[in-house]
Amino acid sequence: MRFPTRFLWGAGTSSYQIEGAAAGRGESIWDTFCAVDGNVLGGDDGRIACDHYNRYTDDVRLMSELGLGAYRFSVSWPRVMPDGKRLAPEGLDFYSRLVDELLARGIEPLPTLFHWDLPQALEDEGGWRSRDTAERFAEYAVVVHDALGDRIRQWTTINEPFCSAFLGYGSGVHAPGVREPGTALVAAHHHLLAHGRAVTALRAQARPDQVFALALNFAPALADGGSPAHLEAVRKWNAIHNRFFLDPVLGRGYAEDVLADVAHLDALEPAIKDGDLEVIGAKIDWLGVNFYAPTRVTPIDDPAQPSNAPLPGLRGMNVLPARGPLTAFGWEQTPSSLTDLLQWLHSYCDGLPLVVAENGASFEDKVSPDGHVHDTQRTAYFASHIRAVHDAIESGVDVLGYVAWSLLDNFEWSMGYSQRFGLIHVDFDSLRRTVKDSARFYSEVISRNAVPAG
Ligand code: FCB
Numbered sequence: 167m168r169f170p171t172r173f174l175w176g177a178g179t180s181s182y183q184i185e186g187a188a189a190g191r192g193e194s195i196w197d198t199f200c201a202v203d204g205n206v207l208g209g210d211d212g213r214i215a216c217d218h219y220n221r222y223t224d225d226v227r228l229m230s231e232l233g234l235g236a237y238r239f240s241v242s243w244p245r246v247m248p249d250g251k252r253l254a255p256e257g258l259d260f261y262s263r264l265v266d267e268l269l270a271r272g273i274e275p276l277p278t279l280f281h282w283d284l285p286q287a288l289e290d291e292g293g294w295r296s297r298d299t300a301e302r303f304a305e306y307a308v309v310v311h312d313a314l315g316d317r318i319r320q321w322t323t324i325n326e327p328f329c330s331a332f333l334g335y336g337s338g339v340h341a342p343g344v345r346e347p348g349t350a351l352v353a354a355h356h357h358l359l360a361h362g363r364a365v366t367a368l369r370a371q372a373r374p375d376q377v378f379a380l381a382l383n384f385a386p387a388l389a390d391g392g393s394p395a396h397l398e399a400v401r402k403w404n405a406i407h408n409r410f411f412l413d414p415v416l417g418r419g420y421a422e423d424v425l426a427d428v429a430h431l432d433a434l435e436p437a438i439k440d441g442d443l444e445v446i447g448a449k450i451d452w453l454g455v456n457f458y459a460p461t462r463v464t465p466i467d468d469p470a471q472p473s474n475a476p477l478p479g480l481r482g483m484n485v486l487p488a489r490g491p492l493t494a495f496g497w498e499q500t501p502s503s504l505t506d507l508l509q510w511l512h513s514y515c516d517g518l519p520l521v522v523a524e525n526g527a528s529f530e531d532k533v534s535p536d537g538h539v540h541d542t543q544r545t546a547y548f549a550s551h552i553r554a555v556h557d558a559i560e561s562g563v564d565v566l567g568y569v570a571w572s573l574l575d576n577f578e579w580s581m582g583y584s585q586r587f588g589l590i591h592v593d594f595d596s597l598r599r600t601v602k603d604s605a606r607f608y609s610e611v612i613s614r615n616a617v618p619a620g
Contacts, residue, residue, distance in 0.1 A: 174567025177589055180239070182196050182282065183281075183572075185219045185242060192250070193287070194341075195283065195286055196212060196283050198286050209582075211577070216592050219260060228590060229573065232612070236275075239275070239277060240277065240280070241261055245260065250302055274319070276569070279303075279324065294331060294352075297439075324381070327354055332350045340579060347478035347479060354411070355442070361380050362448045377452065381453075381524070382411050382455065385407055386461070395465035396463075403483060409421055420434070453515060455522050459499070461475075462486035464484055465482065501554035504554040521566050525548075526587045527548075531591055533593070539601075539602035542603065549618070589604055
């Protein structure tokens with residue numbers, strides 16, 4: 167199953183999850199969050215993580231050995247601006263060295279400007295509750311682009327505003343750990359505003375060949391029946407989980423049904439100021455699609471009853487347990503959902519090019535006595551999902567690339583180091599890297615630009 171020529175094959179990471187070297191940057195909300203007992207499994211944090219900051223040349227060499235065409239990483243705002251506002255040149259310099267190293271090995275850098283590690287100093291001033299944070303983000307984006315724009319063509323503003331806003335300020339399972347559904351909606355709006363302001367500011371100073379994107383996480387709903395009530399449960403989930411973010415980015419504003427579903431929280435509409443929706447609708451060149459698993463949903467009789475799902479404002483439906491085979495995280499493995507999602511996005515976004523910006527699975531990996539990691543389940547996950555992408559392309563969907571999550575086993579947020587997603591195993595005592603069998607499989611896919619049929 168051959169892929170188009172120039173199809174981009176990559177692997178992804180994010181700053182807080184791998185860099186470590188916490189002493190060389192400002193505090194982020196994840197440092198604060200991790201310091202509270204019970205927030206993160208095992209009391210872990212990202213202060214050392216994979217120590218990628220000090221080992222990046224070795225890590226880039228491994229990427230090159232695997233034949234990666236692209237590396238998606240995130241820039242740590244508190245490393246570049248410890249207080250969220252003033253530049254620390256040595257912080258920015260790390261990314262400059264990383265980018266040079268990647269380019270020297272023929273790997274395209276795909277930076278994301280925000281993957282959840284907000285400077286704590288900005289959180290102290292309101293964080294994403296505050297519109298000012300969107301302005302600060304655009305200023306920070308310009309500073310990074312000024313320094314690296316001569317060497318980088320493709321830019322992503324924000325990764326998964328859903329998680330940063332809804333899990334950070336709604337369910338509280340992510341930093342900063344706030345549990346206020348209305349605040350979560352306001353925070354989400356300000357993330358979208360930050361994205362739009364950054365795209366506008368960067369485009370104004372960009373070369374004509376530079377492109378701008380954002381990455382959204384999609385968990386398409388699958389219902390346990392086909393009745394109108396089931397269809398309504400699907401609509402509600404997709405509305406708040408998926409279209410909440412997508413519609414405004416596409417320049418369509420928030421959809422009527424989305425506004426109606428969250429109206430009882432009386433939070434979103436007061437936060438929308440004149441001109442915001444035009445800013446948020448700034449044209450993007452491709453959409454990053456992060457996909458791991460679908461969500462099973464079912465209606466509940468009382469439409470006003472709150473959902474068991476921690477989505478702000480969601481009522482009248484529940485999430486059902488995932489169906490096996492599951493990953494170590496308990497996530498379902500349903501590759502056909504990825505094909506369906508890409509096809510739906512292709513039509514819903516009027517043919518906007520798509521990049522699968524994250525896809526992968528955690529399993530309990532061990533280094534065997536033979537020195538290898540025989541992660542056959544991950545290989546099967548990648549194979550089936552890459553085939554699913556191929557099916558979408560065959561049906562006419564414009565997919566530019568596929569980015570495996572993750573390059574390295576890393577700090578998996580509130581799950582600490584318990585969930586290994588890497589193509590490369592990391593021993594968190596010695597920090598030794600071991601290339602897993604799944605990475606060798608992926609490397610073959612890349613070199614043939616094709617995946618074996620299932
Ligand atoms: C995504 C995140 C990424 C990682 C994977 C497993 O939601 O963007 O950082 O945690 O899930």
